[in-house]
Every structure is written in structure tokens, then in C-alpha cells.
Amino acid sequence: MVFEVNGTSQTLTLDNRTTVLDALREHLGLIGAKKGCDHGQCGSCTVLLDGRRVKSCLVFAVTVDGRSVVTVEGLAEPGELSPLQAAFIAHDAFQCGYCTPGQLCSARGMLDEVAQGWPSAVTGDLDAPAELTDAEIRERMAGNLCRCAAYPHIVAAVRETAAGGRAAAR
Known part of the structure; x- marks a missing residue:
């Protein structure tokens, strides 16, 4: 199979x-996505598949032939931080850090969904652009668990990135 990972074509047999998570970790050495529950419940393995959030422990690698995967390692240029990563640091949006790669990929995907006008279960006016309130961010990030309970910091980091705040300007 041939697929793109973080902008680079990869050929694997x-x-x-084999799941996408195992292909990334065991065959390509990309260990950012974590194997948390291996049942799609925790979100630690979240990556972007053709720009959409997926739990990579639930997706067979053969189904991504010809497609594009972005992991936490591909969210920014080497040696740099993306605005979202900078905001996570500025807001101390991680503690142990185990869930952070999945949180970052999910947040990136979620911000892209909002930019495309996708509503969530708590979006009030479906005809207006979604306003990223704390409740809206929490709902959209609900598929990613944090055992350390850094949720208020994660919400603040996502909100600041969406607003183009100081961390986003870095």
C-alpha cells in the first residue's frame, strides 16, 4: 500500500x-499517536485522515491506501510549533502529556470543521457561523479523554487559537 504521512509518500507491505495506529508506530516510527484503550474510546490515537479526525486504532491501514494521514508530528514544520501547539504550552493544556498528541490532532480537525461551518450537538443557530464558546469546544472535543483533567486549559488553548490570540501569533 502507498499513502501519504505528514506530506511524505510511504510504501508499506x-x-x-494492521491498524493505522500500528502502521504509524511500529512500521514508520511515528510514536506521537498513543495506544490508550485500543477500542476508540479515549482519543489518544487521533490523527487526521484526509483532513478529518479519526481514531487510528479503529481504522485498518489497508483502507488508507492512496490517502493522506497527518499525525501530531506533521502539525508544524520541523523545529517549530503550530499556533495550536504554542497555545497548549501557554495554557499548560497538558499534564502527563499522554493524551496531548490526540488532543492536538482533534483540536486541529475541530477548528477546521468550525471553519467549514459544521455544527455540533450544542450549536444554537444552525444558519449562523458556530461561535466557539466553552460549551461548544467541550462538545466538539468530547471524544478525547484526559485522565489528568486538564480540560479547562485545553478549552482555553483551543479558544485562543480560534481567536488568533497571542499564542496563535507565535
């Missing part, structure tokens, strides 16, 4: 039972 894999067992058809």
Missing part, C-alpha cells in the same frame, strides 16, 4: 489486520 502490511498484514491486512
Whole structure:
């Protein structure tokens, strides 16, 4: 199979039972996405598949042939931080850090969904652009768990990035 990972074409020969998560970690050495629950419940393995958030432990690698995957390692240029990563640091939006790669990929995907006008379960006016309130951010990030409970900091980092705040300007 051939697919793009963080802008680079990758060719792998894999067992058809191999997940995207295992292909990334075990075959490509990209260890940012974490194996938390291995059941799609925690979100630690979240990556972007063709720009959409997916839990990579639930997706068979053979299904991404010809497609594009972005991991936490691909969110910024080497040696730099993306505005979202800078905001996570500025707001101390992680503690142990285990869930952080999945949180970052999910937040990037969520911000792109908002920019495209996608509503969530708590979006009030479906005809107006979504306003990223704390409740809206929490709902959209609900698929990513943090055992350290850094949620208020994660929400603040996402809100600041969406608003183009000081961390986003870095």
C-alpha cells in the first residue's frame, strides 16, 4: 500500500489486520499517536485522515491506501510549533502529556470543521457561523479523554487559537 504521512509518500507491505495506529508506530516510527484503550474510546490515537479526525486504532491501514494521514508530528514544520501547539504550552493544556498528541490532532480537525461551518450537538443557530464558546469546544472535543483533567486549559488553548490570540501569533 502507498499513502501519504505528514506530506511524505510511504510504501508499506502490511498484514491486512494492521491498524493505522500500528502502521504509524511500529512500521514508520511515528510514536506521537498513543495506544490508550485500543477500542476508540479515549482519543489518544487521533490523527487526521484526509483532513478529518479519526481514531487510528479503529481504522485498518489497508483502507488508507492512496490517502493522506497527518499525525501530531506533521502539525508544524520541523523545529517549530503550530499556533495550536504554542497555545497548549501557554495554557499548560497538558499534564502527563499522554493524551496531548490526540488532543492536538482533534483540536486541529475541530477548528477546521468550525471553519467549514459544521455544527455540533450544542450549536444554537444552525444558519449562523458556530461561535466557539466553552460549551461548544467541550462538545466538539468530547471524544478525547484526559485522565489528568486538564480540560479547562485545553478549552482555553483551543479558544485562543480560534481567536488568533497571542499564542496563535507565535
